[in-house]
Amino acid sequence: MNSPLRSLNPEEEKLEAEGPIRADLLGAICPVPILEHKQIVLGHGSGGKLTSDLIQKFFLPAFSNEYLERLDDQAVLEINGSRLAFTTDGFVVTPIFFPGGDIGSLAINGTVNDLAMSGARPLYIAAAFILEEGLATEDLRRVVDSMRKAAQEAGVMLVTGDTKVVNRGKGDQIFITTTGIGVIDSPSRISADRAQSGDAVILSGYIGDHGIAIMSQRENLEFESNIESDTVPLHGLVAAMLEASPEIHVLRDPTRGGVATTLNEIAARSKAGIRLDENEIPIRESVKGACEILGLDPLYVANEGKLLAFVGQKSAEPVLERMRQHPLGRDARIIGRVVAEHPGMVLMKTEIGGTRVLDVMFGEQLPRIC
Amino acid sequence: MKYVDEYRNHKVAKKVVDEIRRIQTRPWVIMEVCGGQTHSIVKHGLDYLLPEGIELVHGPGCPVCVTSLEMIDKAHAIARHPDVIFCSFGDMLRVPGSQADLFTLKSQGADVRVVYSPLDCLKIARANPEKKIVFFAIGFETTAPANAMLVWRAKNEGLKNVSILVSHVLVPPSIAAILQSPQNRVQAFLGPGHVCAIMGYREYEPLVARYKVPIVITGFEPLDLLEGTLYTVRQLESGRADLENQYVRAVNREGNKPAQKLIWQVFDICDRKWRGVGSIPKSGYKLRYEFRDHDAERLFEVEEIDTKESQLCISGQILRGIKKPHDCPAFGKECTPQQPLGATMVSAEGACAAYYAYGRHLKREDLVQVA
Structure with missing residues (x-):
């Protein structure tokens, strides 16, 4: 038991005498996975992976x-x-x-x-x-x-x-x-499968407001905030954008599952890679703070008045400029671009300079313990 | 955001990383103990900022991951009672027991509720006097004071319908167990910042002295983790083994005395089974005799449940830092957060889930290229 590298002082000797704190190294152990739900669980309605499973398994084959x-x-x-x-x-x-x-x-x-x-x-x-x-x-x-x-x-x-x-x-x-x-009215064909390499990814404003406003009102959450839901109709903003350029390939409002889940769907449908810059993503201090406390990630929190637009490289600036003149697009920003590499995946350069992959949300976003 | 942005400054981060690179002469294996630290490391991509010779391995500090299957089965047996409102922290709901997870039980009619604070159970108990409120008290020393407070208040306020199912685990015995393993590779530890905010760091001093291993109590923000790594590398390179405290803004040697007092009023030390590790002597808390009327294990007579765990994945070796998630042939293929084979993939704090969520199943070249 005595390693030649160390000598024991009296206190350590006492510890040694009590015998080592020994773990029974049982080796690998694991729970049996639950692959099939016999009942609907809440996660089936979250807009994430489980919802998608339900659509693939029941609705698509039927209709x-x-x-x-x-x-x-x-x-x-x-x-x-x-x-x-x-x-x-x-x-x-x-x-x-x-x-x-x-x-x-x-x-x-x-x-x-x-x-x-x-x-x-x-x-x-x-x-x-x-x-x-x-x-x-x-x-x-x-x-x-x-x-x-x-x-x-x-x-x-x-x-x-x-x-x-x-x-x-x-x-x-x-x-x-x-x-x-x-x-x-517009001749543009806008669909989630039309993102192309070189497209700019534009976000119309601050994210996470709706989800956090709802959470702050839930009875079991005791925090006060002045965050309001962003629910607004966006067709006026879209019309203005289409006036600026018809080169809009994809439009989506990142509701359930948030920006990260929506971008993943677009990446998968378009078979394109997406790269984001975390520093460019507008998030209010109050939303950031609430997410830090609750252990949530604002990129997965729902919005009801924001849109993501994939715009051809040359049209990005004119569209962005036009958005910023509109009251619902004042805080619009280019948050990333579409690349030919890593099709189907969304990568993000983090504010500290590292790299992170954004995946789709699975089930419900659960608050973490500590 | 104030008090957060300061710890995510990329210019300062670069300086710290450059300093590590400057002093490092050989490869080192460092374990971060907490699940929260693992999460932060991969979320911010810190492992790709560090020089290649610095290997961070992920420790046992995810309370969801180390809760034994047996304990989860006990929880499920209790939650199935028709007169029970079963309360839990959110990420425990998805962890499968032998037959189901709490989400499934909920869909079958069990009253399962997510709470943010154990003390929410007091409110629920007052509103539902005809029901039995059971809280799943899991976690390390960090969550112990709040869980103790729930039981203490329930007893003192005469709320007889509140009980807790205790599955508390302690950090120092798990570090000792890792160091005593013949397969151990860990040369230094980033110590658990939140745990030490409660307990102080006195109890880590014997570990440092006995095993001659550097332990640096470290915070959770990117710069905390980089700085903690720098301190450990400095010690390793100069052949020292000291206890250092990087997380001075939250941690001192004595810890939070009132919280500790409450813990000792309510809990006793006991042996505890860890998922993936086995039984570690004196590594957990149980309720003291005075609080037996609030002990769910006793009230619902589930002490006899003894589930054997099967051998399907390597999460046990991952929790002890012997292997990394991508060493597992199932990682990212058969085993994903959608279809977890092991606890380390189930919890957001688990090493496998963190690796997966932040793309560690990809090639390093792909990721470095982005940065």
């Missing part, structure tokens, strides 16, 4: 067609020579009222933005309401009023709808599904 297979947030349909964008989205946010918005404005803006990301001018909205027995009519009035204002602001009409009520405990106050239709 397979050329539109669905594109896996965009909207379908672009050609009817009698005009191009229509068509989309639908369900809203189940808790709490239903949060700083900067509520489930009503979110339902209108979310669908307007899904249409806008194809370059479309949003026109008409349909809405279905699932109400839980016991919901205060005053709350419903507030939500509906907020939807009216959001629709007016976005210039869309709510033209048809449906209402159902479920037993207490079978819903969570109010669920809203909105479906939207818009017309594409």
Whole structure:
């Protein structure tokens, strides 16, 4: 036991006499992996890998067609020579009222933005309401009023709808599904599979606001912040960008799963590599602080009023300049570029000069222990 | 952001790295003990900033990873009780036991809740007097005071429906176990900053004296880690083995006395099984006898559960610094965060998950090229 390299003092000798603290080196041990969920788990709805598994396993095989297979947030349909964008989205946010918005404005803006990301001018909205027995009519009035204002602001009409009520405990106050239709005037063909080597990656402003605003309101989180959701309709900004240049290849709003997950989807669909510079990504101090405390990564936190644009190299500056003149694009920045190397992967140069790979989010983003 | 940006300054980082390069004459193997440190190293790409001869290996300091399968099975057995509200830190939910994970139990109707602070359980207990509230008390010395406070308050406030399932582990015995292993390669340690903020660093002094190994108590920001590495390399190059404290802004020799007092009021030292390592004597906490009415293991009679762990991956060797994640043939192929084969891939703090998330399954050339 005595190593020739060291001599023991009395205190150490006492320790030695107690015998070594010995680990039973059992060798490798591992839990059996859970590969198949027999039930739906929350992670299936997070927009990450589990959601994608669900789509691949159930929805695509059942409904397979050329539109669905594109896996965009909207379908672009050609009817009698005009191009229509068509989309639908369900809203189940808790709490239903949060700083900067509520489930009503979110339902209108979310669908307007899904249409806008194809370059479309949003026109008409349909809405279905699932109400839980016991919901205060005053709350419903507030939500509906907020939807009216959001629709007016976005210039869309709510033209048809449906209402159902479920037993207490079978819903969570109010669920809203909105479906939207818009017309594409621009000749640009915008899709997640069109990113090309050399494209600039433009982000329209500060990220993480929506997700953190929602989290700050959850009952089990005791922190106060003045962070507000960024929920806004983005079609005006998109129209301005398309005026500046038709060379816009991809548009996406980084909602669930955040900027990192959205960029990964684009990299995979376009079979291109993406390189980011962490120093260029605009994140508010308050959002950074909240993420540091909660152990979250702002790159995976949801946004409801931001967009990512992939723009041809030569058009990047004019598009960026035009965005900055628009109130919703004032803080727009080029955060990276598309490269021919490492197709399907997103790499980021970190602020300290190292390199990090951004992967898709798996399941829900879980707060870390320490 | 103030108090963060100062520790991520790339110009200062370069100076520290240059200094390490200047004094280094031979390769060294240094272990960072904490999962949080591992996470920071790969998140900021520090391992690629350091000279090639400095090898950082990742220690056992991820509480989720080292919690034994047996303990997870006990947790699941308790969470399945219909009158239980089972509360846990978030990243414990995805760790599979023998049959399921907590997410799956939740989808089957178990009331499983994520809490940020153990003390949230008091609120839940008051709001649900007809239910039994059980908190999964895992972690190192860092989380021990808050977990102790939960039990202490539950007892003193007469909340009989609060109990905790204790799976606490301690750092110093695990360092000793690593050093005593015949396969040990570790020549110096970056000590656990957060643990020492609570416990102080007195108890590391005998380790340094006995094993003649440099230990530098280190923080979690990139510059902390680079500076800690510089201190260890300085010691190694000059043949010294001292205890140094890089994390002076949070850590002193004595630690947080009131927190320690609370720990000793509530917990006793016990032997503990570590996933991937086995049983280490005197390496954990258990509840003291006075708090037996808040001991979930006793209340739910799960003491008898004794799960044998199977031999599927090398996470045990990774937790002891003998191997690195990419030494495993399954890493990034059969074993990913989506389909974890081992605990080190499950937790975001686990070495495998950190390696995967930050692209360490790629070639070094690809990554260096970007920087």
